[in-house]
Amino acid sequence: MITSALPVSADPRSKRESADASATAWALAARTGDTEAVEHFVRALHRDVLRYVSYLCADPQAAEDLAQDTFLRALGSLHRFEGRSSARAWLLSIARRAVIDGFRRAAVRPQQYDCPDWELAVERAQREDVPGFDDGIVLLDLLGTLSDERREAFVLTQMLGLSYQEAAVVSGCPVGTVRSRVARARAALMELVV
Incomplete structure (x- = not known):
């Protein structure tokens, strides 16, 4: 059984390395079908994937869908993950490909927008509180x-x-x-x- 407790460290780099090691261990355990390990793996890396795809795609509404697509792809190919790199790096490379594929899909499907002042509509849609x-x-x-x-x-x-x-x-x-x-x-x- 893998424990989720991480050693306390003042150094942020060693703290991140410890978190990466833990996420990688969860990914390796999830390969065998351990549903609890899958849940821990997703929870450990969801925020990083969401932040990364948000910055890459610049569309807050699409970010959650792309993050979900990333995890679906990752879980589908988890059996091929061997732990040669950290699970975080592996997952972020999958996220990058998901964003690129999203751009490709959007490029072949042009969308019309009826609003004459779309910039004002976008500004009003953003939360300011x-x-x-x-x-x-x-x-x-x-x-x-x-x-x-x-x-x-x-x-x-x-x-x-x-x-x-x-x-x-x-x-x-x-x-x-x-x-x-x-x-x-x-x-x-x-x-x-x-």
Whole structure:
């Protein structure tokens, strides 16, 4: 039986590594059909997957569907997960493919919108009573100025806390490229903030 208790640590990196090890253990246990392990696996990584697809797709309404699609894909191919990487990196790479497939589906299905002022309709649909709402809007605007590759590398490493190696696995590019993208993203954001 796998325990969900994690050792207490002051170092955020070791805390994340411990959480990754625990999620990977849950994934490996879930491979054998342990329903409790599946539940723990999903709970452990749902928030990270949701945050990641939210930043990639920039559509809050589609994010939950994409996160669900990610977990459906992952659970369907869990029997092939061998634990060579962390379950988190493996799952985020599946999430990335789910978002890309979502873009492809949307591209072949153009949608018409009847509202003459769609930007105003979008602004009215957003909740403003949430603490940190304005900061989140500013952050989204700042991240929106970055190229897709730099934004993805920045979000994976700086916001989701993945190591550069894990971000490289998720992005499908060399570690040096991830480092370069993050450095350039930081420099671009600093120019905008200062």
